[in-house]
Structures are given as C-alpha cells and as structure tokens.
Amino acid sequence: MTDDARRSSQEDAINRIRQHHREVNVDALCDAIISGDRKSLSEAITICESTNPRDATLASQILLKCLPHSGKSVRVGITGVPGVGKSTFIDSFGTYLISLGKKVAVLAIDPSSEISRGSILGDKTRMERLSMQDMAFIRPSPSANSLGGVARKTRESVILCEAAGFDVILIETVGVGQSETAVHAMTDFFLLLMLAGAGDQLQGIKRGIMEMCDGMLITKSDGDNIKKAMAAKAEYSSALHLFPSRENGWTPQVDVVSSVSETGIDKAWSMITQFVEWQKARGIFDTNRQQQDINWMHQDIRDRLISEFYNSEENKLQISDAEKLVKEGKMTAFDAASRVLSKKL
C-alpha cells in the first residue's frame, strides 16, 4: 500500500467513525476492547486520535471506561538514530516476546510524520514477521500539529492497548529531537539502540539521550561487525559509568544484539525485566507511574495555557512587535513580556 493510499484509507476510517459516532455504543465498544478485540481497539484509538471536537467527548468516555483495566503492561521506549535498525530490532524483539506468550503492542511517536508522511512505522511491512502475528498490534504514529498532541494521543493509546490485554507496549521514536523526552516520560524502561563505529559513535545522538536511557544495545553485531560492536559495548559501558548515577541508583546496562543472527534478543528482555523487578522491590515502579501521570496533567495544563495565548491573533501581532523591539535593543525582554501580557504594546 502506498503512503497516499494508506493515508486515504485511514481518513476513510476516520470519516466512517465521524458519521456513525453518535451510534457508537461506548459500553459495548469498551467491553470488546477489554475482551481483546483488535478491531474495537483500532476503532477506539481512531476516535481518540480524531481532531473532530465531536469525538472528544466520546474519546473521554472510552478512556474513562478503559482506565481501570490499564496499567498492567511493561512500557518500553525505544530510540536510536535512523539507520540503527529500530524496525528490524522491534520485529525480532516482538516476535521473541510472543514466543514467551506475551501480547505485544507497537506504537510510535514521530512529530515529523505529518511532514514526512510517516517516516517511522508508516509501513507495517517494515516489521514483516511481527505484523503477521495475532498476538501483535502495530499502530503508526498519530498525526498532530505538535509534539504535545502526538504525545497525548500516544499516552491514550497506551491506556487502550493495556485495557485490551497487551503485556508489553513498545513505543518507538527517532533519536533526533525532543520526542525522546516525551517517550521517556511515559515509559517504564527507556532503551537506546546504538551503532558500533569508530570514534564518533555519539554523532547524531542528541546530547542528553544517553543520560536518559536505562539500557543500551549495540545493534548489527554480526559477521565482521561483532568485534566493533564488542569494542563499542566496552566504550559505552565505561562512559555510562562516568555519568553520575541515576536518581534511582540504577546503572544502565549495555549489550550487543543482532536482528539478523537473532543473538542478544533475549538479553534485551532480561535487561528490562531485571530493571522492573529492581524497581518493584523498591516500591518505585508504581510511584514512578503515578508521578508520570501527574506530571502529564501539569504538562497538559501548561501547554494549553501557552498555546491558547500564542494562538490568539491579537497576541500574535503584539508578540511580533515585541520581538522587534527586543531585537533592536529598545526594550528589555521582561518589559516586552509585561506589555504583551497586559496587551499594552
């Protein structure tokens, strides 16, 4: 399916729901989701992703009903630069988890997808094996005009997938922007995929991402690459030890993995389960999630206060005038802000 065809079929689906949404029986839909019906899950996510204000009430009702059934999965964030092999890793990793009897959902946060028309997860065929599994659910990145919007929709999808009984939620993102912070703030474990390479291995990874990760995997550790991958593992291990210990006291682990030779995939999962058990033993797993939820509430409040202010046409003019005055050194930043806020420019 081409990108355009995919988008148009997605829009068709949204339109169908728009037309019929008054007929949606929230109770029946939620019961179907909770019983694990994938079609109902898809439909509910589409309603939550809809930008039609009439769907907002419906989305709220669905989420409220699903909320008590959510929270039981392990939420794993996965990031890495383009080319690191995220899709093939997720394909192998998800298939492995299914072999352990887990139900696996794959979501994505990609704020650029509106422009690039789905640069990640745009095409399910990038995860060939996983997409054919009944135990897997793959959902492309929602489109929205802001990272805040994308992040919110993804958080809601997590709730719905959990209500549908998925045991592991993998949230993919591209390691080049602000979206990692958003993924980090909604997951239990943050996994960074890295390429082995001489010298400038950290190139392309935005500063700070390395310090957010709970574990790191060097990908493509196969054939001639194994030696380089092992060297990178040693280098990153010592680099991660150089960084101050996490607030929680955990030292991130580093390992090598190959999606081609299927090696190290199991180690990725044991890395995650060790971390989860370690957190649960300290009682910080649940408090961490509660704190994440409360943080998201405050984040939403702040985002929307600011976006409402900045989206007002009157304020836009004032802000543009204020920027000119500040740039020309005719007004202090604080004075300009005061005048914009009091609409006195």
Next chain:
Amino acid sequence: MTDDARRSSQEDAINRIRQHHREVNVDALCDAIISGDRKSLSEAITICESTNPRDATLASQILLKCLPHSGKSVRVGITGVPGVGKSTFIDSFGTYLISLGKKVAVLAIDPSSEISRGSILGDKTRMERLSMQDMAFIRPSPSANSLGGVARKTRESVILCEAAGFDVILIETVGVGQSETAVHAMTDFFLLLMLAGAGDQLQGIKRGIMEMCDGMLITKSDGDNIKKAMAAKAEYSSALHLFPSRENGWTPQVDVVSSVSETGIDKAWSMITQFVEWQKARGIFDTNRQQQDINWMHQDIRDRLISEFYNSEENKLQISDAEKLVKEGKMTAFDAASRVLSKKL
C-alpha cells in the same frame, strides 16, 4: 559582618530607597551610572531587585535608559560544585583581568540563597583581593522566591553593569541545580570548574552541565595535585570529544589552573577571548545575544502565564483535586487538565 547584619543592612538600603524613590531623578541616576559611578549602580540594582510594586515603574525607566549603553561586555558564566574553589578562582581571575585594564563585575545566581542566606557571594571577604579593587564590582545573589525571578534580576543587573562600563561580567552559580541553564542562557561563555579526583570525577555535577560548557578548568592544580589535575585534563578532553559537536561547531577546551600558585589564570582568559573572536568572525556573537533576549522574553511570557494560573486560589483547589483523581487512576491526565482549565472539576 554576619549574615544577619548583612541582610539587615541590605534591607535598610531597600527601605531607604522605598521611602525616597519618588524623589529619584531617573535621568541623573542613569547619567551617573553611565559615567561609572558605583554607588548609583548599586542603587539602581537595588531598585530593580525591589519587590515593591511601586519600584517596578522606576526600574523599567532606569533599564530603558541604560539599555542603549549596554551590551559591550563579555558575559562569562562560571559554575562548579561547592568546594571546587569558585570564589578563589574568581578572586584571582578578576584581579588578573584588572591587571589587563579591564573593569570586572561579579554577579551570582543562587536560587537557594533565600534559604541558605547567601551561600554564594554572601560574603565579599571570600574574594579578598578583588573586593578591594576600584575596578571591581561585586554583588551578592538577589533574593527572590523563584529561579525565574532571580534570573530576571541578574539579567537586569548585567544591563546596568554594562551601562556603567564594566568590560567583563562574571556570573557565578552553584553546579547542582537548574540555575546553570539560566546562566548559560544569559552568557557568551560558560566555564565549568572541575576538581581532579580519581574515578568518579563527574559525581555531583548534574547531567547536562558538562555538555553546556564552552570551556573547562581543573582547579587546585598545585603541589601534589598537579599530576592528578593533568590526568583529569586528559580524561575530560577526550570525554568532551566524545560528545557530539556543539551546534556552533566549537569544541570546548580543557585546562588546569591554580589560584594558589596563580598558574593557568591567563589561559582561562585566552580561552574566552579565542571563543569570542571565533564567534564574532562567524557573525554569531551578536545573533546569539539577540536570540537570547528574544528567548528570555518568551520565557517571561510563559513563566508568568503559568504562575498567574497556578497562584490563583480557585485553581489551586481544582489542581489538588485533579491530582488526587489522576493518582487514583480515576481520570486521565488530559481529562483532568481540561477540567482544571475549564474550571469544571
């Protein structure tokens, strides 16, 4: 002078100005500042730091008059963990700059000073030599109930000091919190002081600070410590090379310094001037400052929108209820935010 005595004398000064501020002749005060009169500079800073709303108009007028005379200094941020020797370094460094014919102002950002009663720069005697110099101006951290407030007051002090003809503004901060980001956002060069030590040198330095710095100095490189300091220099140099190159393409330099044996002090200055010349040659020195000013304006707008919202008593109650509902899993974060924003909880 004890801390209490110092504070009470500071409060006396503020009260004096409050009583007489209607009599302040803005033109005369600003002319005196611009002619380099230190007493007038102190008075103007005190007016800007005042929390009395009646002083706000006066402060705006003074800043507006001084603004065209500002901008000619080099603004240097200096950070490092307590015990790294910031005060003694600034004492030596400032004295050296004065020997080159520079006028040096020392300011501080310390959001904790309200609680600790001035843990940095609280006592001018910590900079014994510098405080006795006519070419130096030392000002303790302003007290304010938020980092945003402290940062704003410090930015305004920078403008006033520059109008008074100071060539180098040193802004000191403690390397343990969010204040480094604020200092980084208002300076041309960000200098990190580090202690030499085996293994865990990075302990205590918050993640991200190393990546913000434009240059690093290993302090206390004297006597038996020289060898350790040189080893740390090598280690940090390679660590800084591992990080991705700065957006501007600059690779931070690392050197050793001793305030006791007065070695390396000149290298600190040549590090800064090289960076400034390098930036000016690329035309990014001025655009960087303009962008900083515009960023501060937007920061002020956002901070005040949010603080006004959160400070409303009605909203406080709603927010506290919403937190409870989210924590108990009875409402999604987004729903809770919507209700708080529409006051419908």
